[in-house]
Amino acid sequence: MNFDYTDEQKSLKDEARRFLAAVSPLTAVRAVLEEPGIGHDPALWKRICEQGWCGAAIPEGYGGLGMGYVDLCALAEELGRSLAPVPFASTIYQFAEALVIAGNEEQKQRLLPLVSAGEIIGTLAASEGPGVLRSDALKVRYVDGKLSGTKVPVIDGLAANWAIVLAASDEGSVLVLVDLSQGSVQREVVATLDPTRGAARIHFDGAAGEVIGQAGQGAQLLARVQDHAAVLLAFEQVGGADRCLEMARDYALERYAFGRQIGSYQAIKHKLADMFIANEVGRANAYYGAWALSTQAPELPLAAAAARVAASAAYWQASKENIQTHGGIGFTWEADCHLFYRRARHLGLVVGAPRDWKRRLATRIEQQVAAEGIAA
C-alpha cells in the first residue's frame, strides 16, 4: 500500500506547477475570457505540446512517452489548478483514450503519434440536447459510412481537427471517427458558462466517417472512455478545488474586519475546514481512481464513478465558498474567483452531470458486491 505520488511523480508535478505559473498565469486565462469565441490559447497550447505532456500516458509504440496514468494525473492536477485554457482534456482524456480503448491497430498507428506530438486537436461529441444522454434515442445517425445530425455542445469543437462521435446506426450505437475539415461539417461557436473552454455546435451533413471499435457497442465503449476521463478530470477538479481553498485562506489572513483578521472568526475557520474536508474526500477518491486506472483494476468503473462524484462535489463547494469568503469583491468580474466557479461547473458537466454519475456509482457498487459474492 502506498497512498501518494512517488518522488519522481512529485518532482514532475512541481516542475509542471512552475512551468504553468510562468506560461499560464490567471491573466492569460482572463485574456481568453475577455475575447468570446476563442475558447483557448493557441500559443499556450503549443508550449504545453512542446513539453511532451500530450504523449505522457500514450504507449511508446504510438509515439508517446509511456509514463503511465498516475503521471498524467499529476499533470492534470496542475492543469486544473492553473485553469490553463487549452484543449488538453478533450484531446488527451477523451479523444486519445477513445482511440486507445476502441481503435484498431491501423487507427492507433495513424492518429496517436499525431496526438503525442501535439499536431492534432481531438474531441468527443456525445451530447445532443437537454437531459441525460440516452443511447437508445440518439438523433445523429451513421448510415453507409456517412454521418448526419447535430451535436451540441462539443467542447473544443471549433479548435478540433478530429472528433469521435456517438451515433445511432442499424446495428445500434456506434463510435465514429470524423475528420472535421471536410465540407460536409459545419461548426459554430456556442457560448457556455465557462468561456475559457471553447465549445461548438456541429452539424454533420453526410460527413464521411469510419467506425471506431465494434458497431453496436458505441454506448458501452463510450462509458469505458468516460471512466478514464472521469479519473483524469477528477485530478483537474481536485487541483482547482485546492487552489480555491488557498485563495480563500490567503484572503482570510489578509482581510481585517472589526479589528481582526476575518480568518480568526470561527464562522470563516469552520467554513474553510469544511472545504478542506470536502477536498480530502475528493482527493482520496481521485487517488483510488488513479490507482485503478493505472493498474486497469476490475474496480475501475466503481473507482472512476466515486472519483467523479467526490471531485465534482469538492470543486463546487470550494469554488462557491471561495467567493463568499471574499465577500463583495469576490462577486466582481475583476476578481478571479468566478473563473474557478465557471470551470468547476464546466468540469462537473463535461462527461455527464453528478446526478448521472451517482446513478452509475450505485449500480457499480452493486456489481462489485455481486462479483465479490461470486469470488467468495
Next chain:
Amino acid sequence: MNFDDNPEEAAYRAEVRAWIEGNAPDLSVLTAEERRTWHPAHKEAARQWQVVKADAGYACISWPREWGGSGGTNIQEAIFNQEEARAGVQFTYFMTGLHFLLPALLEHNQDELTLSLIPSAVRGDKIWCQLFSEPSSGSDSAGARCAAVRDGDDWVINGQKVWNSGAQASDYGLLLTRTNPDVPKHKGLTVFWVDMTTPGLEVRPIKMMSGDAELNEVFLTDVRIPDCQRVGEIDGGWAVVISTLMNERAALGSGTGLSWRDVMALARQTPSWEGTVMDDPAFREWFADYYIRTEAVRLTSFRTLSSLSRGEAPGPESSAGKLLWSNSTQDMSSQAVDLLDMSGLLVDAEDAAANGAFQHRFLWAPGLRLGGGTDEILKNVIAERVLGLPGDVRLDKGVPFREIPSGR
C-alpha cells in the same frame, strides 16, 4: 499510488487470516443479550481472545519488543485489525489502553514500575481508562481543576472527572490534575497513573441517551498517590495529554462499526413501492454520496498509516477523518432508520431489523460527534494547524489559572 498489498503484506495477511480463522472465539454460542458490549460474557470472550493473541504475538504488533510488543510495523497491525474486523472478532475494551494511553505513558516513563504494568494490559487482564475531562472542562482539556497537592513523597488529589469511557470496569486510569493554579493553564498540569481501587476514588456510571451506561463520573476525595506514579514532569502534563489525543483521533479516524455494506444489505431486504429500497432513485443518490465519504475515511486512514510507517506522528489531518466518520455515521443511521418506515421505530433485538443495530447507532451518534474532540474543536484544529489560520481571541492566555473566568 498502490492500494494493493505488496507481496510481504499479502503474505502477512494470508498468515493472520488463517491464524484468526483457526483461533478466533465462537461468538455464536452467546445469546443476543450476551453479545452486547460490556455484558460479562462478552467481556470474558474478549479477554480470552486477547490472551490467545498475546501468546501468539498478535496483541500489540507494532509496539517495540522492550514494551512487550512484537516489534512489527503499523501496516502489519492495520492488516491484523482489518482481518479481525472481517472475522467479526474486534473488541473495543482494550483500545483506550493499548492504542491511546499506554503508548503515551511509555513515551514519558520507562522505569521498572511502569513497565511492570504492561503485560497485564497486553493480555487483557487489566483495563485502562482515561481520566481527563471534567464538568467544567470538556473540549478545553487544559482547563482541568482536579487538584494534586504535594505531601512528602505523595500527592493528595481532590476533584471530579467525567465522561470516562469504561471507567466502571477499569483497573487503572491515566489522571490529569492541576498542580499549579498560579501559572497559565497549560503550564500547571501533571499526569499520574492511578489504581482504580485506591481509597477515595469512586466511580459512578452515567446513563447516556442511548440507555447505555459505559461512560462515568469519577470522584476523587483525598486520594493519595506516590510520586513514582507521576507520568512525565511536574507541571509538564500537557505534553502527555497531546500524545494521547493525537493517538485517539488517529484511531477514531480510521472508522469502525456499521459500514456501507450493512446499510446496503438492509436496503436490499426492505420492500419499497417497486422492488426494494435499493431500487429507489432517491435512496441510490444518497447512497452514492454516503459511499464516497465512507471510502474517504478508509482511504485516508491508509495515508495516516503511511506517515506512521515513516516514523511520523499522526498529523492533524486525522481530525478530518474523525469528523467525516462521526458525521457520516449519524447520517447513515438516520437513513437506515427512515428506510424501514414505521418499523424503524422498533429497537428490541427480536423485533427490529438487523437486531436493532441501526437504532442503537442512531441513539449513540450524537456522542460520536462529541467524544475525542467535538466537531467544532476539530474544525478549529484543521483551520489552525492545517490551514494556518489564527487562533481565536483568547481570554485565558497568559493569565494565571485561578484568575480565568468560569461559568457554571
